[in-house]
Amino acid sequence: MVQLRDYQIAIAAQAKELLLLYKIAYLALEVRTGKTITAMEAARLYGAKKVLFVTKLKAISSIKKDFESIGQPFELYLINYDMLHKCESDFDLIILDESHCIGQYPIPAKRTDELKRICNDKPIIYLSGTPTPESYAQMFHQFYVSSFSPFLEYKNFYAWHKNYGIPKKKYIYNREIADYSNVRYDLLKPIIEKYMISFSQVDAGFTEFVEEEIINLPMPSKVKWAIDTLKRDKVFTTKAGNVILGDTAVKEMQKVHQICGGTLKDEDGNRFIFNDTKANYIRDNFKGKKIAIFYKFVAEGMQLQVTFAGRIFTDPMEFNKAGNNAVFISQIQSGREGINISSADCLIMYNIDFSALSYWQSRARLQTKDRKEKAMVYWLFFEGGIEQKIYNVVQGKKDYTLNHYRRE
Numbered sequence: 001m002v003q004l005r006d007y008q009i010a011i012a013a014q015a016k017e018l019l020l021l022y023k024i025a026y027l028a029l030e031v032r033t034g035k036t037i038t039a040m041e042a043a044r045l046y047g048a049k050k051v052l053f054v055t056k057l058k059a060i061s062s063i064k065k066d067f068e069s070i071g072q073p074f075e076l077y078l079i080n081y082d083m084l085h086k087c088e089s090d091f092d093l094i095i096l097d098e099s100h101c102i103g104q105y106p107i108p109a110k111r112t113d114e115l116k117r118i119c120n121d122k123p124i125i126y127l128s129g130t131p132t133p134e135s136y137a138q139m140f141h142q143f144y145v146s147s148f149s150p151f152l153e154y155k156n157f158y159a160w161h162k163n164y165g166i167p168k169k170k171y172i173y174n175r176e177i178a179d180y181s182n183v184r185y186d187l188l189k190p191i192i193e194k195y196m197i198s199f200s201q202v203d204a205g206f207t208e209f210v211e212e213e214i215i216n217l218p219m220p221s222k223v224k225w226a227i228d229t230l231k232r233d234k235v236f237t238t239k240a241g242n243v244i245l246g247d248t249a250v251k252e253m254q255k256v257h258q259i260c261g262g263t264l265k266d267e268d269g270n271r272f273i274f275n276d277t278k279a280n281y282i283r284d285n286f287k288g289k290k291i292a293i294f295y296k297f298v299a300e301g302m303q304l305q306v307t308f309a310g311r312i313f314t315d316p317m318e319f320n321k322a323g324n325n326a327v328f329i330s331q332i333q334s335g336r337e338g339i340n341i342s343s344a345d346c347l348i349m350y351n352i353d354f355s356a357l358s359y360w361q362s363r364a365r366l367q368t369k370d371r372k373e374k375a376m377v378y379w380l381f382f383e384g385g386i387e388q389k390i391y392n393v394v395q396g397k398k399d400y401t402l403n404h405y406r407r408e
Contacts, residue, residue: 002069005369007204008038014197015042015125019093023123023148026099026196028404031129031364033204036066039095039125043074048093050075052118055097057082059338063097084114094119098337099126100357102145103138106157106180115145122147129364131196132400133357136183137165139192150191164188185403200405201367210363210375214391219382220277226259227385238274242266253386260385261351263299271299278380279307282348292319292328292344294335294362296351304329304350316341336361342368346376352390356397 004012011027015038018025025042029035043051055063057080067076079087081101096102102112124146132138140160143149154160157180166182201209229236230246237243245267246252258264262275282293295301305312308327313319319328320343328341332353341347347366353359366375381387 001071002037002066004037004041004070005034005204007199008034008041011038011197011199012041012045015039016045018195018197019046019123019125022195024126024143024146024195025124026126026131026192027128028131028196028198029127029129030200030204030405031361032206032367032369033129033199033201035127035129036063036097037070039097039127040067040070040072040076042125043093043095044072046093046123048074050077050091051093051095052077052079052087052091053095053097054079054081054084054115056080056101056338058334059097062338062340081111084111084118087114087118089118089120089122091118091122093125094122095125095127096142096145097127099142100128100130100133100138103132103140103142105135105137105141106161108141108144108157112141112145119145120147130357130360130401131404133360134355134397135181135400136185136188137161137180139183139188143192150195196404198404201369204369206367206369206371208367208371208374210367210377212363212377212379214379214381214388215281216381216383217277217281219384220275223259223262223275223277223382224384226274227256230255230259238264238266240272242270242272243268256386257351257390258297258299260382260387261295261297261300262303263297265297265299271297271302273299273303273306276303276307277382278350279303281380282350283307286346286348288324289345290322290324290326290343292330292335292341292347292365293350294330294332294347296332296353298331300350301329301331319343332358332362335365339365340368341365342371345373346378349377349379352379352381352387352394354390354393356394356400359394360401 015025027035051074053076060078140157143151151160161180164183164187168179168182169176170179234247235245243266244255244264246255262278264274265271311327313326313328316339319326336358363377
C-alpha cells in the first residue's frame with residue numbers, strides 16, 4: 001500500500017477544512033507533487049462515500065491504479081471529460097482533474113455546462129498544476145460550474161470581466177476584435193485565494209528541476225527555399241508534385257510551422273516528409289541515451305518512426321521498463337498530461353506548440369520527487385525559423401502560472 005508523504009497528508013487535511021467551509025477546495029499543486037492521491041485522501045477525510053473523478057481519458061488507468069494502491073473506503077467513479085453527457089449526478093463529492101481545461105473563455109465549452117449540471121449543489125475538489133496557463137481569465141468558468149462559486153453574482157463571463165478585466169482590442173488579420181485575456185490579478189487574487197492551496201516542487205523538497213537548452217540548427221537550404229518561396233509567391237510545388245498553398249496569413253503561418261519541423265500537408269491532404277535534418281540530429285547526437293521526443297504534427301511522428309525504427313515506444317509504461325537506447329514518441333497534446341516518462345534521460349521537443357499549457361505540462365513529464373539526475377529539456381530550432389518566435393510568445397505567459405506559487 002502506498003504511503004502518503006507528510007506534505008500530502010497536511011494538504012489533504014487543509015482541503016477537508018475548505019470543503020467544510022466553502023464546498024470548494026482548489027489544489028494548485030505543481031506538477032508531479034501527487035495531486036491525485038492527495039485529493040483522494042481529502043475525500044476520505046471529508047467523509048465522502050461516492051466520489052466522481054473527472055479526468056482525461058489517458059489518465060484513467062493510472063488514477064485507478066492510485067486508488068487501488070492507497071485503499072480508500074469510498075466508491076470511486078472515473079469518467080473522462082468527453083463522456084460527461086452520460087453521467088448522472090448522484091455523488092456526494094466531485095474531483096475535477098486538470099480543471100484548467102474547463103477555463104475556456106469568453107464562451108464556455110459544452111463540457112462546462114454538463115459539469116454545471118453534474119456539480120449542482122455538490123462540493124468540488126479542483127486539481128491543476130497550471131490553473132491559468134494562458135490567462136487569469138481562465139479562472140471564471142472553472143468556478144462557474146460550482147453552486148458555491150465566489151462569482152455567483154455574475155450572470156456570465158462578460159459581466160464578470162467588466163469588474164475584473166481590462167478592456168482591450170486586438171487585431172487579427174486586420175480585423176478588430178475584443179480581447180478578454182487581460183484580467184487584474186490584484187483584484188482576482190484576494191477573492192480566490194481562500195479556496196486555494198498552492199504548493200510547489202520546491203515546497204515538496206524536489207532537488208532536481210527541469211533545465212532547458214535551445215539547440216539552434218543551421219536552416220537547411222531546402223527549408224529556407226520553401227519558406228522564402230511561400231512567403232513571396234504564396235504557393236509552391238514540390239518535385240513530387242505536392243502543391244503547398246499559403247494564400248492567407250493563417251495558412252502561411254501553418255505551413256511555415258510545418259516546414260520548420262521537416263514535414264508538410266499538401267492541398268489534397270497528403271502528409272509527407274520534407275526534410276529529415278532534425279531527426280538525424282537527434283539520432284547522431286543522443287546515441288545510447290533513453291530519450292523522449294514530443295512532436296507537433298502527425299507527419300513528424302512518421303519521420304521519427306522511420307529514423308528510430310525498432311527503438312520506438314508509444315506506451316509510457318512500456319518505455320519506463322525499457323533499457324537504454326529506447327525512444328518514446330508522442331504528439332505534444334497527447335503526451336503533455338497524465339503520463340509519466342521519468343525514466344527518460346531527457347525530453348526533446350521536436351517542434352513547438354503555441355500553448356503555454358503544453359509548455360508547462362510537457363516539461364514536467366520527466367520529473368518525480370525522487371529523481372536524482374538533472375531533468376533536461378532540449379528544444380530543436382532552425383536558425384531564423386518560426387520556432388523561436390513561438391517560444392518567445394509562450395515565455396511571455398509564464399507569470400500566469402508562476403504567480404500561483406510565489407510566496408509573499
